[in-house]
Amino acid sequence: MTIQYKKVSDSETTITELMIPSYANFGGKVHGGILLSLMDKVAYVAASKHCGGYCVTVAVEGVAFLSPIEVGELVSLKASVNYVGNTTMIVGIRVEALNPKTGVVNHTNSCYFTMAAKNELGALEQVPGLILEKNEQVLRFLEGMQIKKFSKEKRELLKADNFGENFKELLVHEKCKLLNIS
Numbered sequence: 001m002t003i004q005y006k007k008v009s010d011s012e013t014t015i016t017e018l019m020i021p022s023y024a025n026f027g028g029k030v031h032g033g034i035l036l037s038l039m040d041k042v043a044y045v046a047a048s049k050h051c052g053g054y055c056v057t058v059a060v061e062g063v064a065f066l067s068p069i070e071v072g073e074l075v076s077l078k079a080s081v082n083y084v085g086n087t088t089m090i091v092g093i094r095v096e097a098l099n100p101k102t103g104v105v106n107h108t109n110s111c112y113f114t115m116a117a118k119n120e121l122g123a124l125e126q127v128p129g130l131i132l133e134k135n136e137q138v139l140r141f142l143e144g145m146q147i148k149k150f151s152k153e154k155r156e157l158l159k160a161d162n163f164g165e166n167f168k169e170l171l172v173h174e175k176c177k178l179l180n181i182s
């Protein structure tokens with residue numbers, strides 16, 4: 001079977017959304033969940049453009065809300081498929097908030113969504129390969145390889161039995177108390 005290849009530019013997607021008052025939390029800033037939902041949406045669009053079909057969100061890496069977004073700002077989410085495995089794609093997303101009154105643009109965060117391609121029966125499907133045309137695309141592909149590797153290592157490390165029988169020693173300097181734990 002010949003592998004189909006697509007360009008990074010084929011999946012490039014930008015969604016811009018006005019931050020309306022109903023998106024705000026009690027502190028008057030935009031809810032993190034609103035942004036997560038927008039990120040999921042743009043990741044889906046970019047991934048489905050690449051695989052040409054249905055896909056699902058598998059994992060999210062690197063989401064950090066480093067500066068608040070205000071009501072009235074225009075949030076743009078720029079996404080593209082950075083890396084492809086066999087059945088999954090890593091979509092890189094850059095989030096920027098524009099204050100339309102001042103013209104100031106704030107890069108609020110960048111993150112990576114792993115999306116899996118599925119067929120009508122819900123089974124995983126092979127995704128097209130990626131054509132890399134610029135140095136930055138090569139770097140992002142390499143970064144995607146690392147994200148996939150580290151994410152797998154992290155899952156292994158977090159398995160409960162990795163902490164061993166002496167897990168209490170690990171907690172000595174932590175801000176917790178063991179109650180009724182033998």
Ligand SMILES: CC(C)(COP(=O)(O)OP(=O)(O)OC[C@H]1O[C@@H](n2cnc3c(N)ncnc32)[C@H](O)[C@@H]1OP(=O)(O)O)[C@@H](O)C(=O)NCCC(=O)NCCS
Binds near residue numbers: 058059084088151155
């Ligand atoms: C994630 C999922 C596809 C893994 O299925 P699986 O049969 O256990 O997967 P495998 O171990 O064979 O791996 C399949 C691919 O998923 C990737 N994968 C599996 N678990 C992963 C994880 N926790 N994080 C990132 N990637 C993961 C593997 O690296 C592999 O990628 P590749 O094909 O590009 O090399 C499956 O659990 C699933 O469908 N989950 C539900 C996703 C969903 O419905 N999301 C919507 C949110 S409600």
